[in-house]
Amino acid sequence: MLENLSSQPLSLSYGKMHFYYLLKRKHFFANSSNNKVRKKFWGREDLKKVLLFLLPLCLVTVSFFYVKASTYDNKGRKYYEEAGQILWEIQTEEKIIALTFDDGPHRTYTADVLDVLDKYQAKATFFIVGQNAEKNPELISRMYDEGHELANHTYTHPLKTNVSNLMKEIDQTNATLYSITGFKPTLFRPVEGQFSDAMIDAIAKEGYKVVMWSWHLDTLDWKSPGVNRIVNTVLKGVKAGNIVLFHDGGGNRAQTVKALEQILPELEKQGYRFVTVSELLEVQMAHKKMEKNSSVESLLSTLLFMVLSLYVKVILTIF
Structure with a gap:
């Protein structure tokens, strides 16, 4: 041995x-x-x-x-959700959803989208490309004035970039939006939803929150798949607390506009309310606060029960 x-x-x-x-x-x-x-x-x-x-x-x-x-613990969706750095959707029974639009503003299609949203009194969040905002400042002003949320989607929409350049793009877009509206967004969506750990760390340090979307509610409208397909993707998959991904810029978005004309009234009939991403986050925070209070109450109840049980046991032992 x-x-x-x-x-x-x-x-x-x-x-x-x-x-x-x-x-x-x-x-x-x-x-x-x-x-x-x-x-x-x-x-x-x-x-x-x-x-x-x-x-x-x-x-x-x-x-x-x-x-x-x-x-060796790899960062993933669960890690980022618990850290509060990335949002995909929220868990709620309240029938609310967030409509989001990427790559705008576009002179024609963004204006059309805003018209449809106004018709159904629906609020949305626009993830704006900075250089497009500079070309169409009047549309940015309209979004803001009509109660929609402005969010950041880089300045030039680069498909690949490093962390340093990305932060410059975010800052440049925020500066542009601030010069038009006096508002600086705190929400950011990466191009094509691609990110790295280093990217998220850098963004979080600057106080931004990354917003993705519910994976089953990517309408793929940028591919122009047909109005019916866009409509079916949303109506068949939507659930309370979801975030829907549309595009109002970056190409011909006529199908998106027509699809919205069918989607909004139908979801309205089903009892859904359209909110901004920030409003969705407020609901999430309220739920977490309630859960925390409930956990504390449960713990106190358990401790009280244990103390009373011990007290009864002592009394019975003595007598």
Whole structure:
């Protein structure tokens, strides 16, 4: 057995040797006629020594697996949602949804989208490309004045970029929107929904929140798939708390406009209310606050029950 231990790390070998030594001594004293010696060896103090020896080994083992799990834990949707850095949708029973539009404003199609939204008194969030905003400042003003939410979608809509350049694009778009409306957005959507851990960290440090969309509600309207397909994607998939992705810029969006004419009245009939992303976040915060209060109340109730149970047990024991 000692030969096998020679290939083990020093700390591990020492632990095995010590444990082997204890086993040998136990065997010796178990066969001894001297009960006093046996009782002395396995007395309370010796048991404490054994436990004190094993405890550090257990702690080291647990710590090793914890550090290993933490080190190789890849960031994903769950991580970012719990950190509050990225939003895809919210969990709620309230029939509210957020309509979002990317890549605008476009002189023709954004104006048409705004007309449809106004017709059904629906609010939306527009993820704006900065250079398009500079070309159509009147549309930005109209969005803002009509109660829609302005959000950031970079300045030039680059398909690939580094973190440093991305932050410059975000700042430039915010500066443009501020010069037109006096409002600086705090919501950002990455181009094509692509992001990296470094990108999210940099954006979060500047106080922005990244907004994606409910994956099943990407209308793919930028492909011009047909009005019916856009309509069916939304009506068949929508659920309370969802975020829908449309486009009002970047190409011919006539199908999007026509689809909205069917989608909005139908969802209105189903009892849905159209809110901005920030309003969606407010509902989420309210739900979290209620859940937290509920958890505290549950804990207090449990503690009270335990105290009362102990009190009753003591009373019964005495009497």
